[in-house]
Amino acid sequence: MSDDPLLSALARRAREERDEDRARVDLERVTRGEVSETDVAASDEERALFRPLDAAAERRIADAILASGPRVRVVKGAPSRKPRVTPIVLAFAAAAAIALFFLFPRHRDELPVYAFELSGNVAEVRGDEPKAVEGRATLHRDATLEMVLRPRVAVTTKIATTAALLRDGAARAWSPPIEISPDGAVRIVGPVASLFPDTERRWEIVVAIGPEGALPRDPAALLAAAAAPPPGVRVVRAVVDFAK
Amino acid sequence: MAEHDDLVRRAAAREPDAVRELVGLLRPTIQLRAVRSLIRNMRGRRRSTAQEVEDLVQEVFLALFDDDARALRAWDPARLPLAAFVGVIADHEVASIFRSGRRRPYRDEEDGAVEPDTFASDGGGAEAIVECNETLSALLARLRAELSPKGLELFHALLVDEQPVEEVCASTGMTRDAVYAWKSRLGKLVRRLAAELRDSSRKVAAAQRSTS
Known part of the structure; x- marks a missing residue:
């Protein structure tokens, strides 16, 4: 027992909640498949909640896991160069761990939840909030940038991308190597030194993903779309700085 | 306990059959944790649906596999049965989902945690929380969302189950100092969460007064 009355009260309430859970032991046996729901007295709502998810649901969940892929993608230093990195540069390279996480609607017509992780910072955006997410990273000039936007569940419609680089309020078209997998994952990868026009100072990356006909047609339109994405278009922004 | 070791390793490597x-193996555990949390959070406000259950279960599974299945790979068969380990993670994930609003079952209501006038009087403090089960449940929900699975495990061992520190040291492999540090951290965290809950409740009460 704790000397802290609040902690003690909280622990007591947790034990009470556990007892409340145990009072539904018969229903929980339904979920475990140990008894049939017809053998248990319960309301319709209780039956709906405790009824074991069926094989189709389990298949959907497994498919979603397999489609999700690893969430973290690390920006690797270029191994071919002669090492000339200092500890501080190594720290920057580590800080450049970049991960993008991209969630499309599931099997219902609902707005998606987005999570975007960049250098350890995670931002989550509900479907009823603006459909653009942002992140930051500091990149080593000798590094390889790998950016992956992966749907949690496979996307069945055909998607395309358009990208731009932004600096000082001006947008320019950006055409890095982009791969789109059959399940809708988008991968941008390449040496930092060749991906960007220069690595003197900060760039902002803006990537829009969506049906080809719905995508912005030029960098200026993409910039506008980043502020107010058109229906069906998802926009990801990332600010990248370069290690000194 | 180690019977699922190989299965977990292969699933973490995303072998389809193992996944x-x-x-199939963990679905009952995760579904039960999700349903318990749904019931506690709904408190009769409106009906939950089977679709919500499936969504929550899927979210927990995806969290287990996030970041190259980091959470799943953290399972130590020598310490906890797989289902118990996953159950703690499920409690945390479901509470986080509700807390963040990603799938808050009462999104159309106020904070969803406590009645707006619970802390309305100036004297409303720790006493008001200790005496109100609903508020304690809301605080517990916030604690589950805030604590890491390890913190949750320690909360249950030290405070809910009142295990002696020596026993907790033995079961977790932690030193006495580390366990006492956690106990102190839990106290501070709970007080901070209680203060946040009180502020949130007062803001809602003030907003309701200004519109009435």
């Missing part, structure tokens, strides 16, 4: 088998 499917693991989903």
